[in-house]
Amino acid sequence: MTSSLLPSLPAVDDVLFNFAQSDGFWANLVIAFGTSYDVVKATELQQQWKSRNFSQIPPIEVLSDEVLGTANGAYSSSKNKIYLSASFLNTASSAAIVNVILEEIGHYVDAQVNQVDSAGDEGAIFAELVQGNSLDVATLDALRGENDQTTIIINGEIIQVEQADFTGTNGNDTITGTSGDDTINPLRGQDNVDGGEGNDLLIVNYSSNTYAGTTTYPAGISSSIYLSSGDWSGSFSAYINSSGNYDYLSFSNRPLA
Structure with a gap:
């Protein structure tokens, strides 16, 4: 794990902790993940975050641009792993790094609470909502219409991911x-x-x-x-x-x- 990543992790934890205790927790889950999500699994995540237990968050692996291309980050449900761009970490602000990690955590949460991937870029929607930002209808429609699915190749293995642009x-x-x-x-x-x-x-x-x-x-x-x-x-x-x-x-x- 790179030194530029480490300072951002406590800030990510703080965002999830505050979100889990917020009055809008359940309403925002509906906005990000739809109405058919698994309430039991979502409750488990909420209770873990309230207790500052983030052990369930996927591990993070830093990859070169040759692997990730133009994406700042990505999440693979098959590997249950978050990938971040090395060049992004070297140049981005702490706030930008936190935002991308939260976006990939949003993809992870969707994989836990839904059997089918939510439409569009649910990770980007999740990242905005957990940080207290509201999204208007036009922005939600644009994000829900986005295709964030792609594949990357690591050590010769083709891996399906959802990426942060x-x-x-x-x-x-x-x-x-x-x-x-x-x-x-x-x-x-x-x-x-x-x-x-x-x-x-x-x-x-x-x-x-x-x-x-x-x-x-x-x-x-x-x-x-x-x-x-x-x-x-x-x-x-x-x-x-x-x-x-x-x-x-x-x-x-x-x-x-």
């Missing part, structure tokens, strides 16, 4: 996509996204921004989208308080050559 934090992030079709969810903060080539899905979710607005700093999202030299670019912004502080996202995306 490009998810930021509520801090200030710089996210660079690939030439493929990426799903990018930078969350809040002042972010810069370069989607690269491909047909990308950009999720702009300011639903946890409850600022009511003033005459000087009104509430709501402002946007600007334009096409320049074949590249789509633009920005979104929303004030977060009466002092003029704001969330901001700038983005660009290039069409395939």
Whole structure:
């Protein structure tokens, strides 16, 4: 286990501990995993997390980009193991690392409480909800429509996994996509996204921004989208308080050559 990973693990434990005690525990499980999940198994997990018993959480293995590709992390139900990208761990903030681990734990929880994999990227939904972030209908629909299934090869063995793509934090992030079709969810903060080539899905979710607005700093999202030299670019912004502080996202995306 790398030194960059170790400081993030207590923070992951704290999130799960707080979530297990929250009033919204059961309602959020329904949002992430549907209404047919195994309540007995979910209760077992809740009681374990309330007792700060995290021994059931899958082990973590760090892999190179040659194995994981562009994914920051992945989970294999057949191996019951979480995989994280070495380059991601070396460059990401602690908050981003925590978010990806929680996403893969979400895939693990789904495998425990459901006999059939939940639709879309239930791990990303779980990661947001356990950290106290709300998701609007459009964001939920986008995540539920995402296909996060893929395969990786480790020591010649083909392993089916669910992967974490490009998810930021509520801090200030710089996210660079690939030439493929990426799903990018930078969350809040002042972010810069370069989607690269491909047909990308950009999720702009300011639903946890409850600022009511003033005459000087009104509430709501402002946007600007334009096409320049074949590249789509633009920005979104929303004030977060009466002092003029704001969330901001700038983005660009290039069409395939």
